[in-house]
Amino acid sequence: MAAGETPTIGVAMLGYSFMGKAHSRAFRALRELDPPLLPELVSLSGRNRDAAAVVARRYGWGDVVTDWHEQVADKRVQLFDNGGPNAVHAEPTIGAARAGKHVFCEKPLGMDAEESHTMWKAAEEAGVVHQCGFNYRFVPAVRLARQMVESGAIGKVVHFRARYLQSWGWDAPVDDWHFTKARAGSGALGDLGAHIIDLSRYLVGELATVSAEVKTYVDGHEVDDAFVAAAEWEDGTIGTLEASRLARGRVNSNTFEINGSEGSIAFDVERLNELQVSDGPGFRRVMVTEPEHPFMQYWWPPGHIIGWGDTFIHEFHHLLTAIAGGGTVAPHAATFEDGYRVAEVCDAILRSAASGKREPVTYR
Ligand SMILES: NC(=O)c1ccc[n+]([C@@H]2O[C@H](COP(=O)([O-])OP(=O)(O)OC[C@H]3O[C@@H](n4cnc5c(N)ncnc54)[C@H](O)[C@@H]3O)[C@@H](O)[C@H]2O)c1
Known part of the structure; x- marks a missing residue:
């Protein structure tokens, strides 16, 4: 070399x-x-x-x-x-x-x-x-949301609600691996729910309890098509998590909102370059494309938007930086421990749906 x-x-x-x-x-x-x-x-x-x-x-x-x-x-x-x-x-x-x-x-x-x-x-x-x-941790607007929560810009967080909705589950062949227990493990929960559970852990913290419904509607599907969960985080935040592959009209709608004592933040992946920020009645739109915004120093002049595929470039850049530095990808990327912790929340959601009771999230 x-x-x-x-x-x-x-x-x-x-x-x-x-x-x-x-x-x-x-x-x-x-x-x-x-x-x-x-x-x-x-x-x-x-x-x-x-x-x-x-x-x-x-x-x-x-x-x-x-x-x-x-x-x-x-x-x-x-x-x-x-x-x-x-x-x-x-x-x-x-x-x-x-x-x-x-x-x-x-x-x-x-x-x-x-x-x-x-x-x-x-x-x-x-x-x-x-x-x-x-x-999704590597969307600049999501990283900005984390900075705002961490800096106290929205005060004490009290609510987190997220929903990840798609609709292809109605029409896809039932033998697609995504609907097969042995090849997928779980359905909308592990596929889409895992993303929003991870975002909630990244933005708010660990979950403490969940109370959930998990349903399969389509004949031939061996895994869940949809779930809803009422949740409490360890810091006392309460909110909801919801995912479905049967939400006609929703193609890849991944949204969350965080409410705090001083303000709120809302995000929608269909408006990937924007964060909705509130410090009074209503929300204002912040374009997350300024050079000081996370990752945007690599890209275009302000206002020239980036896309979903670019989140993978950011996440691999982060991984290679950790490898070169001999360190961990935490806290901004998910480690395998984060992947495991998300899976414990998914399992608690399944337990709650089966028992009809509120279930604690526990770690082995
Ligand atoms: N991060 C995201 O936004 C995101 C989006 C979609 C999927 N995913 C995840 O990515 C994974 C793959 O999903 P996908 O949508 O790309 O699925 P896919 O069905 O489009 O692709 C799966 C690929 O794996 C290959 N494959 C299967 N068995 C194999 C084997 N034994 N050896 C080598 N290759 C094998 C298949 O040929 C295919 O190329 C899933 O775990 C899914 O949850 C993540």
Whole structure:
């Protein structure tokens, strides 16, 4: 390596579909953000070699393999990125960590809290950097919301309410892995609910109790289509969490609102570059595109908006910075411990729906 050159890091990725594309694009675009390590796209794995090869060519992956064990054994690989279905998260990710590779795994971390806990412990014991793919933490407006809560700008927080609504669950084939217990673990709860539970932990703190309803409506679905939960956080904040794949008209509507003694903040992913801020009656719109706003120093002149796909660039930049610095991705990215803690909240929601009672969130 010549003096002044950025060192590289060998990356292997599992999965080449939705997240596979989002991650591939992010790894390529990363160099525009001057990361401390430059990703070298060593290999892509998928069960269908021809389909994976198309994506590999498009994004510049070197090898295409049909067995992730090859990636885990590959000495050129220092970072293993798991963008596969939920049932394929634990074994390859744990294998990669034990082989000494840093690990990134999409959310939900495992199929349930038990499996997520095993993944967290394995990564810790291996001494590698671990990050779970809660990319909404990397929306500049969400990071600004965290800064405002932390600085006391909205006073003492009393309410958090969030809902993540989609509608594709009515029309998708029932044999899609997302609706199968053995491949997905849970439905709207682990898929969409996990994101808003993570955001609530990032913005408010740990949850204490939940009182929930979880329902499956569509014939053939083995997992939940929707849930609603009334929740209390450890600091006494109360609020609601809700997710559905059956909310006709809602395509990818991810919203939250935080109310405090001095003001409120509201966010809607469909208005990704904006934060709604209140310090009196009503809300005003803040464009989160100024150079001093989180991540915006990397992008365009003020007012020139960024997109959902860019959150993945931010999260990988953060991961590579932690790896280069020999540290953890906490507190701004989700570690595997965060992934595990979210899974405990999901399990408590399922317990509450089954028991018909308010359930405490407990950690093992
Ligand atoms: N962070 C986010 O916003 C976000 C959004 C969507 C999905 N996700 C998560 O990402 C993960 C993947 O979801 P998706 O929507 O990309 O799914 P997908 O069905 O589009 O893609 C899954 C990929 O995994 C591959 N795969 C399956 N089994 C494999 C195996 N044994 N070895 C190698 N590859 C294998 C499939 O061929 C496919 O390419 C899920 O855990 C999901 O919850 C996260």
